[in-house]
Amino acid sequence: MSNSEQVKHTIETRPTKPFTDQKPGTSGLRKPTKTFIENQYFENFIQAYFDDLNETNKDKQATLVVGGDGRHFVREGTRIIIQMAAANNVKKLFVARDGLMSTPSVSCVIRKRNTDGGIVLTASHNPGGIDNDFGVKFNISNGGPAPEAVTNSVYDKTRQLTNIRLCPTLVNIDLLTLGKHTYEIEGRSTPFEIEIIDSVDDYVQLMKSIFDFDKIHNLLVGDKGKFPIMINALSGVMGPYVLRIFHEELKAKDAVTVKNCKNLEDFGGHHPDPNLTYAHELVEDMKHGDFEFGAAFDGDGDRNMILGKSGFFVTPCDSLAVLAANLDCIPYFKKHGVHGYARSMPTSGAVDRVAAKNQKSLYEVPTGWKFFGNLMDSKLISICGEESFGTGSDHIREKDGMWAVLSWLSVLANVDRSVEKILHAHWTTFGRNFFTRYDYEEIDGPGPFAMLKRLEGMCMANELLNKTFVTPYGNKEYTVTLMDDFHYTDPVDGSYTEKQGIRIVFTDGSRLVFRLSGTGARGATVRLYADSYENDPSTYTKDAQEMLRPLVSLALEIAQLKDFTGRDKPTVIT
Ligand code: G6P
Numbered sequence: 001m002s003n004s005e006q007v008k009h010t011i012e013t014r015p016t017k018p019f020t021d022q023k024p025g026t027s028g029l030r031k032p033t034k035t036f037i038e039n040q041y042f043e044n045f046i047q048a049y050f051d052d053l054n055e056t057n058k059d060k061q062a063t064l065v066v067g068g069d070g071r072h073f074v075r076e077g078t079r080i081i082i083q084m085a086a087a088n089n090v091k092k093l094f095v096a097r098d099g100l101m102s103t104p105s106v107s108c109v110i111r112k113r114n115t116d117g118g119i120v121l122t123a124s125h126n127p128g129g130i131d132n133d134f135g136v137k138f139n140i141s142n143g144g145p146a147p148e149a150v151t152n153s154v155y156d157k158t159r160q161l162t163n164i165r166l167c168p169t170l171v172n173i174d175l176l177t178l179g180k181h182t183y184e185i186e187g188r189s190t191p192f193e194i195e196i197i198d199s200v201d202d203y204v205q206l207m208k209s210i211f212d213f214d215k216i217h218n219l220l221v222g223d224k225g226k227f228p229i230m231i232n233a234l235s236g237v238m239g240p241y242v243l244r245i246f247h248e249e250l251k252a253k254d255a256v257t258v259k260n261c262k263n264l265e266d267f268g269g270h271h272p273d274p275n276l277t278y279a280h281e282l283v284e285d286m287k288h289g290d291f292e293f294g295a296a297f298d299g300d301g302d303r304n305m306i307l308g309k310s311g312f313f314v315t316p317c318d319s320l321a322v323l324a325a326n327l328d329c330i331p332y333f334k335k336h337g338v339h340g341y342a343r344s345m346p347t348s349g350a351v352d353r354v355a356a357k358n359q360k361s362l363y364e365v366p367t368g369w370k371f372f373g374n375l376m377d378s379k380l381i382s383i384c385g386e387e388s389f390g391t392g393s394d395h396i397r398e399k400d401g402m403w404a405v406l407s408w409l410s411v412l413a414n415v416d417r418s419v420e421k422i423l424h425a426h427w428t429t430f431g432r433n434f435f436t437r438y439d440y441e442e443i444d445g446p447g448p449f450a451m452l453k454r455l456e457g458m459c460m461a462n463e464l465l466n467k468t469f470v471t472p473y474g475n476k477e478y479t480v481t482l483m484d485d486f487h488y489t490d491p492v493d494g495s496y497t498e499k500q501g502i503r504i505v506f507t508d509g510s511r512l513v514f515r516l517s518g519t520g521a522r523g524a525t526v527r528l529y530a531d532s533y534e535n536d537p538s539t540y541t542k543d544a545q546e547m548l549r550p551l552v553s554l555a556l557e558i559a560q561l562k563d564f565t566g567r568d569k570p571t572v573i574t
């Protein structure tokens with residue numbers, strides 16, 4: 001459908017008061033939904049972004065993509081962005097049908113349609129609904145999350161904002177029907193264009209250019225018999241992508257059982273974070289042993305959790321390492337070759353061992369997908385991942401849950417039909433990094449900040465260097481070989497990022513990391529990460545929690561975590 005109106009829409013300038021707390025975190029600005037809805041909070045943030053965009057683009061008219069994960073306020077937010085884009089000199093907006101577009105899909109569409117960037121309305125894995133969280137994330141023209149130079153500049157503008165601009169008469173736009181529209185705006189020399197697109201189409205085309213769909217079809221329903229799998233979309237944005245790819249494109253309806261594929265504004269009450277705690281429904285479904293493989297996605301579809309038969313858990317750190325070791329199962333990498341690998345600092349060193357064996361470079365970056373963008377643009381890396389259930393490659397500039405699942409199915413189709421056997425073979429070759437993360441979520445008060453401050457002080461004074469500890473649990477000895485506050489200089493543009501987590505490394509290579517989460521919307525969340533390497537095959541089948549208990553007990557003691565936070569146990573363990 002194409003439509004061009006003759007009426008001229010006028011631009012209204014509305015006074016506003018600046019907010020002081022619109023600083024984006026690890027991945028965009030996240031706040032309670034009500035905060036965004038009240039007092040033009042959302043409009044202010046969007047205006048600051050447009051001001052920044054126009055300043056950087058020197059008033060060259062931008063083309064942008066807008067999409068979201070379907071949570072409460074995504075559709076209203078999309079309509080507000082349309083009104084504000086028209087008034088802020090945006091040339092064209094590609095708008096997701098019904099406002100729905102996964103984060104990886106936004107990245108795909110930005111790249112495919114060569115736009116100047118995009119706006120993603122999501123709080124990712126945070127719960128949605130009027131009483132939960134909403135979020136806004138800006139992506140740049142490479143398809144990736146905006147780097148800190150951009151988000152800091154937007155933040156500066158939010159603190160000085162005096163008015164917002166919008167075209168209030170741009171209403172009743174049909175977001176459900178695909179098509180192009182143009183509008184005349186008073187004071188603009190060019191019309192404002194909108195195109196409503198189906199992002200699933202663009203995304204599916206990309207996946208088909210990366211993977212061998214026939215081979216995956218054969219794995220699922222081919223001559224070796226059915227390979228039953230279970231996919232749970234946790235009522236997030238991924239439902240339409242899952243149904244289209246597994247049922248229509250791969251023609252594997254018989255083998256692929258899906259759950260929660262209807263997108264709901266409150267995610268059906270799910271906490272849409274694919275881990276053993278919040279995706280417990282998938283864990284229960286897998287325990288019966290009826291499915292060979294299981295996967296779940298987060299609200300906006302960039303995170304994934306991979307399970308094998310009977311609920312065998314693949315840690316995201318191992319998932320990255322296994323995929324890195326088996327990229328030759330994926331046609332995209334055969335065609336484009338494999339550059340280096342990268343992981344975030346708290347992610348275990350499992351992928352480092354694959355890099356060493358394959359003689360590839362390994363980059364260690366701070367937490368946050370935005371730090372991978374330059375490395376991919378400069379062809380320094382092809383694949384990267386994080387312990388926080390994110391895995392991806394240079395096919396786009398976001399982590400990609402569906403890509404991870406199709407990658408795993410490619411490995412299963414080529415190497416072995418058992419997830420567990422693939423992991424055991426991997427550990428036999430490389431040894432095993434045991435990894436765990438303890439989260440202490442939503443702590444009120446200054447305790448977590450004081451705890452980190454004390455640890456920073458210990459780093460500066462080099463207090464723990466060469467000190468030997470006996471663990472409170474298990475009586476194991478550990479000697480500190482390095483303690484620092486992680487900082488990073490981007491090898492491509494030289495940008496410097498500091499205070500990215502306290503790291504304690506021991507002489508046997510084991511590591512402890514302490515950070516405050518940058519994605520929460522309430523209180524402070526402390527994350528404690530423990531990573532320890534074993535190459536004695538008799539340990540490979542052991543439980544990670546049991547193996548790491550001594551190291552974790554030492555972490556709690558060194559940080560005096562209970563005293564500072566008042567918590568004697570974590571809210572989530574992954
Ligand atoms: C988001 C980001 C990731 C990051 C994760 C955890 O998913 O895209 O890059 O690892 O959040 O961040 P946090 O600051 O909460 O540990």
Ligand code: ZN
Binds near residue numbers: 125299300302
């Ligand atoms: Zn996400």
